Each structure stands twice: as C-alpha cells, then as structure tokens.
Amino acid sequence: MKETTRIAELFEKIYDGDSWIGESLVGVLENISTETAAKKINPWHSIWDIVNHIISWSENVLQRVQGNTTTAPSDNYFTTVNNQSETA
Numbered sequence: 001m002k003e004t005t006r007i008a009e010l011f012e013k014i015y016d017g018d019s020w021i022g023e024s025l026v027g028v029l030e031n032i033s034t035e036t037a038a039k040k041i042n043p044w045h046s047i048w049d050i051v052n053h054i055i056s057w058s059e060n061v062l063q064r065v066q067g068n069t070t071t072a073p074s075d076n077y078f079t080t081v082n083n084q085s086e087t088a
Helices: 003-016 025-029 034-038 047-065
Strands: none
Touching: 003 025, 003 047, 025 047, 034 047
C-alpha cells in the first residue's frame, strides 16, 4: 500500500470510521445540537468553527501528500459559519 493511500485512509477513519484514536469525529459530534455547535464563548471559536478548521486542514494535508502545492489562507481556515441550520 502506498504511504499516501495509508494516510488518506487514516484521515477517513478519524473523520467517520473505526478510528485508531477511539471514537471518530462524526461519532463525537452526532449528539451535539446545532445550537451548542454554533455557540461562541467570546473570544473563543465555536465547536462548528473548530470542526470546519479540522476538515479544511485535513484536506490541505491530503493535497500535500498527493504532491500538490497548497497554501493555507490568512484566516487559517477559521471562517464564520453563516448558515446555522440543522441541514448545514
């Protein structure tokens, strides 16, 4: 198995699978309400902000291990969540 494939599989399992760290990110988050995930306690980020940050950095790393050149944005993948609906 190629190392890049192994790394991609580890990322997928951490996100929503049988993760080596115990429970997956999706498993932890599925019992958190939309309201709780969106709540900010100033000046800190919300759970939603942090999850989006984790996902974006994971995608960045996967692009890099596949040989693509990427640059992190100036906001370091912390963007405002505008749509706080249950669907979002």
